[in-house]
Amino acid sequence: MSRNPPDSDRPREARAVPGGDREPSEGLEIRDLAVAYAVGGGHTLVVGGVSLRARPGQITGLAGESGSGKTTAALSAIAYLPPGASRRGGEVRLDGRSILDLGRVALRRLWALEISYVAQDAGAALNPARRIGSQLEEILTVNRGLSREAARRRAAELLEAVRLPDAATARRRYPHEFSGGQLQRIAIAMALAPEPRVIIFDEPTTGLDVTTGAEVIAMLGTLIREREVAALYISHDLALLAAISDELVVFYAGEVVEGGPTRDLIRAPRHPYTRALLDALPSVRRALRPRGIPGLPPGRVVVDRCSFVSRCSYAEARCSGEHPGLVPLQSGCLVRCVRAGELGPLPSAAAPILPPGRERQRTPILEVDRLVCEYGQGAGRVVAVDGVSLEVREREVVGLVGESGSGKSTIGRAITGLLAPHAGAVRWRGQELPASGRRTHAQHREIQIIFQNPDSSLNPRHTVGQLIGRAVALFRDDVAPPARIDLIADALREVQLDPALMSRYPHQLSGGQKQRVAMARAFVPRPRLVICDEIISGQDVSVQATLLELVRTMQREHETALLFISHDLAAVRSIAQYVYVLQAGRVQEHAAAEQLFEAPTAEYTRRLLAAVLDPEGSRERGSPS
């Protein structure tokens, strides 16, 4: 990825806006911060003893899975407590001044001038009814007291600085006229507008495509260093934080379990959780089998034992007896593990995989032949899929990779018959497939689909037993009705769920559990092809790895073919034998996985691969790709 030199002609006096000269910033210092949520009559501690520092011109990464308390900690540190939360101790200093005890008015002033926040969904943070210019200039006139003319000039400068294409005309446009990546650039410009000392980034690139995200991150890193802002960057994505942050803090169960310079922490993690998180990441650079972390995080601060003990592969008896403190190591890292000293840097436990080559002698069961799918009519017509041909053979795992809008999900829908193709054909065992309503019972049974979001694909009013039971009743007439309950139980056991969950409703399950139920429902009819449409995105890293492992095992045991649709190249590398790369509705390249990832031939594939961040390889990213 390219980095432009910092624009040196940016007027320095921009810093000396009304508000006076500032002394050099010391950044944000958090000490022993503890936050609790009111639950029933009592309190649950969700953040405990968090200490960290954000230095000017540096990015401090806050890593952790959902529910680890990283966002709560960051927001509480700027006295912006979520509803129901209360501070149970600790101190935060901004440039040496304690900020947590400020009054309402002083706090608002602080938030307006010194601290900015960039949310995950920039589109939702912008007012859709107002032009970009007026929203951006409002910050400058209201917070910074600039004149309208000065605000306009400054806003243009900011939009230029975040490298918004067509920055000159952007101020006249509305939010819906921009893409997701451009909106995120505008949100960053707004965050920079009051010349804050601290910016908190809360997963700002999570919703973006790989290549867009990579560009935004590169731009952001440059701006923060150049403008000497202290940045806290919250993310669940260790690969991303490894690439962008200077210091890294790993959260687990509301506490910091490991912290230190990013490079040391990624190269030689000392806490078993950090190691496990790294091992859960698939890689595009090497054929590795990601390892999931068994079990669930406690979701609150655990005080009487190590919070990770139940999921730790290094645990021993004393880990259950005491709660470890944060111990400094010679390297400058801090680790919360009683065995840190004796264990030393933890080696990777991820095993290499050598996916078997595509077995050409097998007959294709699914053939997609020059498929064309269109949405809309007349001038609003969009060609989502433009002449795509692909094949899936028996017992083969085929990856279908592409960024959003590439048409990959549309292909999945055309195969399942939810969408009538405009031209071309979908053939199943040599026979053309009609729309979903007109298929034979056998065709319905043989082709199953797992959707991305189990919150949407599982009917919230049905129990787990009913959800799987419906598929059993429809497709397993070989099993007598009294034995069907055992079949449902077996299906649950197969996806490593307790059959006792049968009477639960989806909302009573965790995200990973819900996706397993969806998986059980797809595999119970004994299909020949399962379409996995982004089935791991939206899940935590450790859950992603477990789901990948599970779907691979299920595929092998059921001897099913898989069409694995994903935007995540690393995940595809870890599972697929053959890969199709899709861009704007066309296949750019297809080859056996090994060949495609090691020696891509299409320019687009190379660009995609270069944009993927990889924790182990990230420090070399300065070299031209």
Add this chain to the structure above:
Amino acid sequence: MPRWLSIAVAGIPGRVGLALVAVALVVATGGPVVAPFRHTALVGPILQGPSAKHVLGTDQLGRDVLSRVLYGGRSVLLLPACAVVLAFALGGVLGLLAGYRGGRIDQLVTRAADILMSVPPLLLVMVLVIPLGTSDVVLIATTGIWFAPRIVRIVRAATASVCTKDYVLAARVRGESTASILWNEVTPNITGTLLAEVALRLNYAIIFITTLNFLGVGVQPPSSDWGLMVSEGRAYLGHRPLISIIPALMIGALAIGVNLLSDQIAAHLARNVQESSRL
């Protein structure tokens, strides 16, 4: 305790609403059994004040007001209930189909609903009452037809939003029939909306039908009906206010009670939506 009951008594408005509705229900159903006289019997001098024999006095024809109140609740409860059932049978089915199928069927149903909605309700009443005369069936049909397009709209919108969910797509991929998808996948997810709407419509129907009775195009004398009683007694409001005030209070209790109950359900649903979106 059944689920609907625990939802209803969860807040003070719900409890008050439930109590008011219960009073109206008890009076309407048990009233005729305990009434001291028949509601049409002429039992004494006209327009008398309260006495030991006639607790609420007598009306302009010398009938016992208490007995007429006790008899007069049945039509107020029964007719709106039937009208609401009819409206939901018509509007619910069409709304489900329009929301699920979309396209031509959707256009046809919503346009028809729009046309019906543009007709003022009293005009609709006149059109039906003039050729058919007044009867319970006509009252129910008028109210049902007046409400149906409104229910079509609500059910259609709720269905359309549910149909974007992947579980409906998943059911189509399984090859389920339209009826099975509507019944198993869609209906359970819109019952919340439907329940709140039922309560609201019941309330409107009570007011609408009592209004028709008051205007004289509904239930006819000498039957006793709270709406009719208010209408007949209003001439004597200064002299014998109880004749019209007591039935008016009963209508009020029922309407306010149903309203409070529907508010409680709506609040519960709003909370549920918040909770599920937080998950």
